[in-house]
Amino acid sequence: AAGFAELPLPQLPSTAAPWGILITGVGGTGVVTIGALLGMAAHLEGKGISVLDMAGLAQKGGAVWSHVRIADRPEQLHAARVAAGEANAVIGCDLVVAAGDESLAKMRAGHTRVVINRDQTMTSEFVRGFAAQARSGDVAANPDPQFPAGSMEAQIVDAVGAGRAEFIDASRLATALLGDSIATNLFMLGYAWQKGLVPLGGEAILRAIEINGAAAEANKAAFLWGRRAAVDPQAVAEAARPQHGTPAHHALSASLDELVARRKAHLREYQNAAYAARYAHLVERVRAAEARVVPGVTTLTEAVARGYHKLLAYKDEYEVARLYTATDFLKRVEEQFEGDYKLVFHLAPPTLADKDPHTGELRKKDYGPWMLKAMRVLAKFRHLRGSVLDPFARSHDRRLDRALIADYERLVDELLAGLQPANHDLAVQLAALPEHIRGFGHVRERYLAGARKREAALLARFRGGAPAAAEPAARVHKLIPIVAG
Numbered sequence: 001a002a003g004f005a006e007l008p009l010p011q012l013p014s015t016a017a018p019w020g021i022l023i024t025g026v027g028g029t030g031v032v033t034i035g036a037l038l039g040m041a042a043h044l045e046g047k048g049i050s051v052l053d054m055a056g057l058a059q060k061g062g063a064v065w066s067h068v069r070i071a072d073r074p075e076q077l078h079a080a081r082v083a084a085g086e087a088n089a090v091i092g093c094d095l096v097v098a099a100g101d102e103s104l105a106k107m108r109a110g111h112t113r114v115v116i117n118r119d120q121t122m123t124s125e126f127v128r129g130f131a132a133q134a135r136s137g138d139v140a141a142n143p144d145p146q147f148p149a150g151s152m153e154a155q156i157v158d159a160v161g162a163g164r165a166e167f168i169d170a171s172r173l174a175t176a177l178l179g180d181s182i183a184t185n186l187f188m189l190g191y192a193w194q195k196g197l198v199p200l201g202g203e204a205i206l207r208a209i210e211i212n213g214a215a216a217e218a219n220k221a222a223f224l225w226g227r228r229a230a231v232d233p234q235a236v237a238e239a240a241r242p243q244h245g246t247p248a249h250h251a252l253s254a255s256l257d258e259l260v261a262r263r264k265a266h267l268r269e270y271q272n273a274a275y276a277a278r279y280a281h282l283v284e285r286v287r288a289a290e291a292r293v294v295p296g297v298t299t300l301t302e303a304v305a306r307g308y309h310k311l312l313a314y315k316d317e318y319e320v321a322r323l324y325t326a327t328d329f330l331k332r333v334e335e336q337f338e339g340d341y342k343l344v345f346h347l348a349p350p351t352l353a354d355k356d357p358h359t360g361e362l363r364k365k366d367y368g369p370w371m372l373k374a375m376r377v378l379a380k381f382r383h384l385r386g387s388v389l390d391p392f393a394r395s396h397d398r399r400l401d402r403a404l405i406a407d408y409e410r411l412v413d414e415l416l417a418g419l420q421p422a423n424h425d426l427a428v429q430l431a432a433l434p435e436h437i438r439g440f441g442h443v444r445e446r447y448l449a450g451a452r453k454r455e456a457a458l459l460a461r462f463r464g465g466a467p468a469a470a471e472p473a474a475r476v477h478k479l480i481p482i483v484a485g
Helices: 031-045 124-136 149-160 170-178 181-194 202-212 216-231 233-240 256-270 273-293 299-312 317-325 329-336 371-379 396-418 421-431 441-464
Strands: 019-026 048-055 063-071 089-092 113-117 165-168 345-347 365-367 482-484
Touching (some): 031 181, 216 233, 256 273, 256 299, 299 421, 317 329, 317 371
Parallel strands (some): 089 113
Antiparallel strands (some): 019 063, 048 063, 345 365
């Protein structure tokens, strides 16, 4: 890539005394390969090196640490492990592992410098949290797990001291620049080397990559992109930006008008213009009523705009067919996969799927690539949705979809009839209840039961004139491509 030739050479640390590097990451992503490459590079330079790889119980997908110690002569290395507080550098390919007790113990304020990939990898706690939520169907009792990125980064900064930690959005950058997240670890190595944290020559590292043989050119490119990110982060962020900009459907709405307009446009594609007009009419009624009761406030209108759209745009057989055949799904598949591959669809259509004999829940079946042809035909008949000619209209799920829409419309009518400044917050919470209904089939029914219980409690307070209890503020994590800590 243009610009690599102008990269300045870093000042590499001395190895007159042993230099300790701790590399942290997740098994199966190539973390151990970094230690192996450094071992070969040190051998090429005639330096002494020890590499000790340590893995947790789950070697693939679990925490992995590589202890790397480099010195001028092999006889200077008396221990393979980096001792407590003795890491000169930490290359954190995974934030969760880098912020763990095992890694923090190797850091020392004023001594250790770290570079950390801030990608948010979901842990088993997240899986258990969402599983508990899905089992109970109660979002209030089992709120969405929050990734504690801020507290993890703060722990690392506390361990090494201010100005000695850098957090990089390496996974996103490496994937955008090189087409595969597996390039992240070599990207991190390049970044750390350019920052002067690795006491080996760049030519030796590149030669070690060649000797390793696996995807040598891609790995060399990842190393060089990491170097460039350390020197010119803005240029790298620009290079990683999609050529055609952020897709419109990925960008957040900047205003209430845009929020409503985008959902109207979606409902026209989903069904027809009349369906979109039905949506817009209710939203405008709410907007006018809210403006009369609490001028300048639009939170109720926003809640209805989101909640009503979610119920209207239920994902039935027609919509699944449309999403697979009338969007960029196939294009994205072709961009991600090469060679001879086969599409297999795992579906549980209510009219065709068998029930599990033990749970009574529908079981998914595998359907081959021929299903795309059937979906193209089905998508063309979405105007039949809900009519007497709709073959799916009488299934339990589709009847429930339509009932939820009618119930919500009646709820909004009641909210508007009784709306006052004192109960406005309660009205917002009630209007936002569709956001608590998630999943499909039996999973959705559990969430629906929880939402109905919450609706009954909120409605009782709304009708009785009780003020709203404060809702906990949502935590938002803003990702910045590259930030020095």
